[in-house]
Amino acid sequence: MATTATNIPQQGVFLEKDIDTNDMVVNIGPQHPSTHGVLRLITTLDGEIVKNIEPVIGYLHRSKEKMAESRSLYQYQPTIDRVEYLSSFFDHYAFVSTVEAIAELEVPKRVQYIRMITMELNRITSHLLWFGTFLLDLGASSPMFYAFREREKILKLFEDLTGARMMYNYYRFGGVIADMPEGWLDKVRKVVDEFPDRLDEYEAIVTKNPIFLDRTIGIGIMSAEMALANGVTGPSLRASGIKLDLRKTNPYCSYDEVDFDVPVGNTGDCYDRYRVRFQEMRESLKIIRQAIDKIPGGDTAELNKRRAAGDETANEMDLQIYGKKINLITYKPPKGEGSTIVESPRGFLGCYIITDGSPKAYRIKWRGASFSNLSVLAPLMKGLLFPDLMAIFGSIDVILPEVDR
């Protein structure tokens, strides 16, 4: 004990010698309702102006990359849900598609469409939760209830499909674990059809609300240069005027077969980030509607009928839910490496996998979008007012489990 105590470096923030007596250091967190998890912000204030801000992260570090060393890929897969629990379909897609690329597994078209529908539904749930908590940060508590009401409907759909409301573990190498339940697409269509009315409702409450406008317009302006230099991606970057969406620029899955727009902001303030996310929900609905119409095989009930009637075209490769049956418990991908980036609700989600021919991965690296997005907070907050801190932090949409992994 005594020997190691000397090795312990000091945190040193409160012990600096030449501390300016006019400055006040305010510690926020790690347990704070506005930090969306466990984040500590050490802020140095001069009056109400933020002079410096130092985010301290790692309170939620669950060593996802270390865990991969002792588990086979199949055993590791359920733990991926916890990397980012609000939109874990994206984590699964990044992981599964990298392994598929390394092992050169073919993915049937039907599976790609199922993945696309689930990912876009997940984007909506993620943005809805952001919408609720962002306004809660600004002091409006009722949008939270509205947002959770709609989110619940989509979570019910996920429960029908995967058996879980949040920890889905639904994708498999080269496929998905099971086909959609009969009539599921109709349920999705019903939710998607009534959703635009709900969005209009929210916008009627919030978008033109003078208090909301005062709190967001011109607050926390992030220039495109600052965003790019600090690795900000996703809606926060698009709000700054850069039209960068991996679904458009580097299409994966079947995103090149559906038509949608990429909403872009002008100034990069909190209001633009709000508008971009709201537009994105509408674009996601557009994608889901097209995907439901285009999905090969259609609803599972029809497909089952065709199969029962002996229609051999119903057993084509593109209508299967597995490209190739593999025994996942003993599955050994070949030696290789691959890196995937996908457009998650918060930006670039990266997964870098090195395999060495054994059931385990040699190295798995996760690139959380929130990790880079959070790092812009310090340069962005410099010289701004302390009361705007939570509005700006909320508008960047950071989720702490993804930061710490």
Added chain:
Amino acid sequence: MSNEKEKNNPQEPNEVEASLETTPSAEEKAPEEKPKKAVKAKKSEDSDEVAKAAPKKEVAAQTTEDKAAAPKEVAPKKEETPPPPEPGKYGELLQANGFSPTHLGKDAKGTEMVDIKSTELREVSEFLRDNSASKFDLLVYVAGVDWKDRLEVVYYLYSTQSFESLILKATAADEKLPSVTSVWPTADWHERETYDLFGITFEGHPNLKRILMPSDWLGFPLRKDYKVEDPRLVWNER
């Protein structure tokens, strides 16, 4: 059995010899039938391709061998060794501008991979960010890899102009690498994370300290030889 062996054994070398002799002769005969212009064009193309891959002296040596039609090249052992990866677009760009990259081919997703010297890392980064042909203005992530005999750092770059990606790799000699925070400020946290988990020191980093693990943690968890030897965690063994 013995008869069969006697029959088989003399046949095997004959077949190999036959294959060695027949293939070059067939190749020699084939161009004679075609018109001379086509042959010339083919030869020039071949020599161009070789010139890209290898220095000039070797090209000269190979052409002389081709003229002599030596059957040594058809030996089966040479086919087993995988060919060196072809230089990609950005590898060639780096080479043309005075850097010395090692081409590593492409990863499973088709992203070009280039290994660069750790001494050149910062210059290469600046060049790739500023040059109009590459414009890699976004550093997506920095990842450490422990290969047991060496520590490697992987940089994933993305261009918002051309929407292309590039993977840079650098070996951390003596567990040290120059920091690229001056090129991409986002490298700040990513390099801190790599230092935290792998113990790679980034020289020139403004604030190199642990980021994910507690500040008093001992050892670097993602190294392959890592063992928890912290006496403060002795409750684990109770």
